[in-house]
Amino acid sequence: MIVTLTPNPSVDRTVTLDGPLVRGAVQRVASVTSVAAGKGVNISRAAVAAEIPTVAVLPAADDDPFVHELLSAGIDARPVPPAGDVRVNLAITEPDGTTTKLNSPGATVTAPVLDAMAKTMLARAETASWVVLAGSLPPGAPVGWYADLVTALRETPAKVAVDTSDTPLAALVAALPAAAPDLMKPNGEELASFTGADAEELESDPRAAARAATYLVDRGVSTVLATLGGAGAVLVTAEEAWYAPSPPIDVVSTVGAGDSSLFGYLLGEVRGLAPAERLALGVAYGSAAAGLPGTTIPNPSQTRPDLVRVSPLNPTPEKS
Numbered sequence: 001m002i003v004t005l006t007p008n009p010s011v012d013r014t015v016t017l018d019g020p021l022v023r024g025a026v027q028r029v030a031s032v033t034s035v036a037a038g039k040g041v042n043i044s045r046a047a048v049a050a051e052i053p054t055v056a057v058l059p060a061a062d063d064d065p066f067v068h069e070l071l072s073a074g075i076d077a078r079p080v081p082p083a084g085d086v087r088v089n090l091a092i093t094e095p096d097g098t099t100t101k102l103n104s105p106g107a108t109v110t111a112p113v114l115d116a117m118a119k120t121m122l123a124r125a126e127t128a129s130w131v132v133l134a135g136s137l138p139p140g141a142p143v144g145w146y147a148d149l150v151t152a153l154r155e156t157p158a159k160v161a162v163d164t165s166d167t168p169l170a171a172l173v174a175a176l177p178a179a180a181p182d183l184m185k186p187n188g189e190e191l192a193s194f195t196g197a198d199a200e201e202l203e204s205d206p207r208a209a210a211r212a213a214t215y216l217v218d219r220g221v222s223t224v225l226a227t228l229g230g231a232g233a234v235l236v237t238a239e240e241a242w243y244a245p246s247p248p249i250d251v252v253s254t255v256g257a258g259d260s261s262l263f264g265y266l267l268g269e270v271r272g273l274a275p276a277e278r279l280a281l282g283v284a285y286g287s288a289a290a291g292l293p294g295t296t297i298p299n300p301s302q303t304r305p306d307l308v309r310v311s312p313l314n315p316t317p318e319k320s
Contacts, residue, residue, distance in 0.1 A: 001053040002266060003128040003158070004040030005121050007114075007145075008106045008138040009058045010089040011066065012037035014253065014294035020094050033294040036069040037089075039134030039163055042259035042297050043266070046285070048074045049299035050267055055128075057120050059113050059138075060086055078124075080116040083107045083138070097251030097290070108140040118149055125156035130266055133181075134163045134259070143167040147175035159183070163262055165190050177220030184216055185225045185262045191215075203228050206243040210234045210313045213241070223275075225282060227261050229254075232308075233286070235265075235279040240312060242276050244283045247307040249291045256295045261286030264303070280308040 011034055018030040040056060047054035056075050059082035060067050066086045070077040084107025092100040125131045131153055133146055142148075146168050153160045161183040162172060169186070172179055173194045188202035191212040202209045206228065213224040213236040224236045232245040264285030268278030284305040288298035 001055065001128045002043065002047050002130045002132065002270070003055045003057065003121065003124040004044045004132045004134060005117060006038035006040030006056065006058045006135055007109070007117060007133075007141065008087065008136045009036070009038035009041055009060065009066065010087050010103070010106070011035070012089050012091065012255065012295040014091045014093060014255065016093045016253075016293065018095065020096075021092055021098075021100060031293075035295050036066045036086075037256070037295045039259050040132055041070065041075070042256050042295065043132055043134060043263045044070075044075050045073065045297040046260060046263035046267075046299075049297065050263075052267065052270060055124055057117060057124065059083065059109070059117065078120060080113060080120055083109045083113050083140070091253070091255050091294070093253045093255075093294070097253065099254050101255070103136075106136075106138040109138040110140065114141060114145060118152070121149065122152060122156065125153055125158040128158040129270060130161060131156075131158045132161045132163070132262070132266070134262075136164065136166070137168050144171040144175065147172045147179040150179045150181050151175070161185065161262065161266065163258070165193075170194060173216070173219075176216070180220030180222075182222045183225065183265070184221050184223075185227065185258065185265075186213075186216075187227045187258060188229065191226055202226075203231055206231070206234050207313055210236050210241040210243070225262065225265050225279070227258050227286060230290075233261060233279060233283050234313065235275060235282075237275065240275070241314065242279050242310050243313050244279050244308050244310045246283055246287045246290075247304065249287050251290050252293050253296075254290050256297055257286045257289040260289035260297055263297075264305075276310040276312075277305075280305045280310050283308045
């Protein structure tokens with residue numbers, strides 16, 4: 001079972017334009033979609049589609065339409081009493097796939113809400129194969145909250161994956177190796193934020209990305225899945241590293257692509273696939289998501305891991 005935590009969930013509203021975005025102009029909208037989302041929620045959606053048992057933990061009222069939407073989608077949602085309403089994020093998508101995201105901060109969280117989420121996660125971790133801590137932290141949460149929760153989760157049988165950014169990511173990295181999860185999924189910009197490397201170089205050079213990822217592996221993280229946007233992804237462990245470019249696709253929306261990549265890797269791990277095959281499945285899921293509108297999470301029939309080519313890398317360790 002995969003248990004996900006989304007401490008700052010969102011209603012993802014996607015506005016699709018029929019032409020390029022022009023600042024200051026009045027433009028026609030081709031379509032508007034809205035979906036209950038957030039990084040952990042997206043991973044649970046993918047798990048349901050792949051028939052993998054999942055539980056989604058998030059702060060929301062039991063009778064919130066957000067929760068009802070998840071339950072209707074077959075997701076075992078376990079809401080904890082929230083600090084306020086679920087936030088709304090806006091994505092503006094242009095015809096060439098360029099996506100502009102406007103993310104609201106969310107309600108200011110209180111200590112009882114954080115404690116309830118942590119208690120629920122620790123209890124669920126006792127019977128889970130993976131727990132995933134995903135997304136931003138809401139206002140009011142200590143920046144080291146993920147790091148503290150990972151440290152506590154390491155005492156449970158579950159493996160721990162983390163996908164976050166900005167100050168929560170910096171705090172987690174600073175707390176390594178004591179707070180080292182089994183898996184981290186940074187993108188190029190996030191790798192650059194704590195290694196001092198150039199983000200554009202990491203996105204375009206898989207060997208440079210693999211070298212940067214060794215910074216985390218050397219500090220106790222078992223596996224790093226670094227997504228590189230349209231360039232694909234690298235997978236790095238203490239023993240080896242691999243690179244897989246994305247297969248050619250027509251990009252529609254990049255929202256949710258990173259979450260889908262993370263789920264693809266987890267699905268491969270749950271199925272007992274070799275690391276290179278897990279990477280191929282992760283890239284296939286991320287590419288499939290980028291070819292779908294809005295925050296649409298792909299199902300297995302929409303992924304083509306057979307089109308993904310994986311090659312080994314031998315990165316030089318990043319200097320401390």
